[in-house]
Amino acid sequence: xxxxxxxxxxxxxxxxxxxxxxxxxxxxxxxxxxxxxxxxxxxxxxxxxxxxxxxxxxxxxxxxxxxxxxxxxxxxxxxxxxxxxxxxxxxxxxxxxxxxxxxxxxxxxxxxxxxxxxxxxxxxxxxxxxxxxxxxxxxxxxxxxxxxxxxxxxxxxxxxxxxxxxxxxxxxxxxxxxxxxxxxxxxxxxxxxxxxxxxxxxxxxxxxxxxxxxxxxxxxxxxxxxxxxxxxxxxxxxxxxxxxxxxxxxxxxxxxxxxxxxxxxxxxxxxxxxxxxxxxxxxxxxxxxxxxxxxxxxxxxxxxxxxxxxxxxxxxxxxxxxxxxxxxxxxxxxxxxxxxxxxxxxxxxxxxxxxxxx
Ligand SMILES: Cc1cc2nc3c(=O)[nH]c(=O)nc-3n(C[C@H](O)[C@H](O)[C@H](O)COP(=O)(O)O)c2cc1C
Numbered sequence: 212x213x214x215x216x217x218x219x220x221x222x223x224x225x226x227x228x229x230x231x232x233x234x235x236x237x238x239x240x241x242x243x244x245x246x247x248x249x250x251x252x253x254x255x256x257x258x259x260x261x262x263x264x265x266x267x268x269x270x271x272x273x274x275x276x277x278x279x280x281x282x283x284x285x286x287x288x289x290x291x292x293x294x295x296x297x298x299x300x301x302x303x304x305x306x307x308x309x310x311x312x313x314x315x316x317x318x319x320x321x322x323x324x325x326x327x328x329x330x331x332x333x334x335x336x337x338x339x340x341x342x343x344x345x346x347x348x349x350x351x352x353x354x355x356x357x358x359x360x361x362x363x364x365x366x367x368x369x370x371x372x373x374x375x376x377x378x379x380x381x382x383x384x385x386x387x388x389x390x391x392x393x394x395x396x397x398x399x400x401x402x403x404x405x406x407x408x409x410x411x412x413x414x415x416x417x418x419x420x421x422x423x424x425x426x427x428x429x430x431x432x433x434x435x436x437x438x439x440x441x442x443x444x445x446x447x448x449x450x451x452x453x454x455x456x457x458x459x460x461x462x463x464x465x466x467x468x469x470x471x472x473x474x475x476x477x478x479x480x481x482x483x484x485x486x487x488x489x490x491x492x493x494x495x496x497x498x499x500x501x502x503x504x505x506x507x508x509x510x511x512x513x514x515x516x517x518x519x520x521x522x523x524x525x526x527x528x529x530x531x532x533x534x535x536x537x538x539x540x541x542x543x544x545x546x547x548x549x550x551x552x553x554x555x556x557x558x559x560x561x562x563x564x565x566x567x568x569x
Pocket of ligand 1: 231232235283284285286312313314342375412413414415437440441442494495496497515516517518519521
């Protein structure tokens with residue numbers, strides 16, 4: 212590649228990262244319906260436990276967490292992303308919850324951007340998750356993929372590497388790379404050859420029973436269902452296309468705004484395929500500790516939160532900790548009201564969701 216075209220590509224990636232965060236802050240990029248509102252937990256009028264005795268701790272990928280929560284990967288790869296990741300890392304350290312970073316492709320293209328991700332190494336976060344897009348890994352040969360995987364894991368001292376399935380976004384994005392052919396082979400190879408656990412993560416369109424079965428057979432260590440109901444990447448790309456006057460992409464973003472498998476449905480789908488009882492993370496539209504409790508009752512092992520933390524993470528570490536701590540308190544309150552003294556006990560709580568009932 213010519214030097215100037217490589218520089219151009221680097222600048223475009225940085226610019227895109229910045230635009231994604233800015234649009235997610237300035238515009239309403241949520242789907243039109245949040246499916247957590249359709250899930251109802253059975254109240255227990257006689258919980259027979261004290262709220263302060265509830266144990267929220269859990270173990271995920273062999274790491275002990277203070278609560279079954281993950282701050283889902285959002286950013287890095289442009290200057291201001293460093294502060295966001297740092298604020299999130301400080302909160303994750305304090306509450307001992309998991310933390311992911313956004314796609315680390317930008318730092319592979321431009322090593323000067325490494326610190327926008329590696330800042331999280333300075334915090335004692337119990338579970339750190341590296342991130343790279345699936346549409347990226349299909350372009351690499353085996354050795355190149357293993358080398359890049361090693362680089363991004365070392366960059367943040369990650370415990371797990373997440374491969375982000377982002378084909379909806381790639382399909383509607385003006386500069387999208389919608390090539391999915393070879394994706395499963397690349398994931399299978401990585402699961403077999405790479406020394407860290409591989410988590411596969413959707414980013415808002417959810418994972419079906421069939422997709423989960425393929426991923427489990429590929430050897431993944433866990434699945435983040437990344438379902439519909441929260442941030443819509445079609446919506447984000449709609450606004451980007453508007454900024455660039457790209458008529459066709461404006462239309463695509465609008466048409467696919469609400470595309471995807473609702474997060475609660477996706478938990479049930481992935482759960483049915485999960486013969487190995489591997490961890491399921493539920494990201495997508497989780498706004499509160501109550502939504503997180505619903506996800507856990509439906510069968511997830513942890514809940515992931517992204518956009519609802521972005522505003523405070525842009526502000527400062529105090530505001531970020533306050534937002535995250537509220538989620539923990541809400542989860543504890545929900546557990547009290549359903550009479551669950553620990554995370555395992557949530558699996559026997561009554562719940563209704565559409566035609567699903569237990
Ligand atoms: C600004 C922004 C940037 C994101 N970037 C990434 C990314 O680089 N990699 C990834 O796997 N997910 C990315 N996500 C998706 C989130 O991890 C999450 O799956 C999604 O936003 C749904 O969660 P939410 O409804 O709580 O926002 C991003 C989300 C936001 C809001």
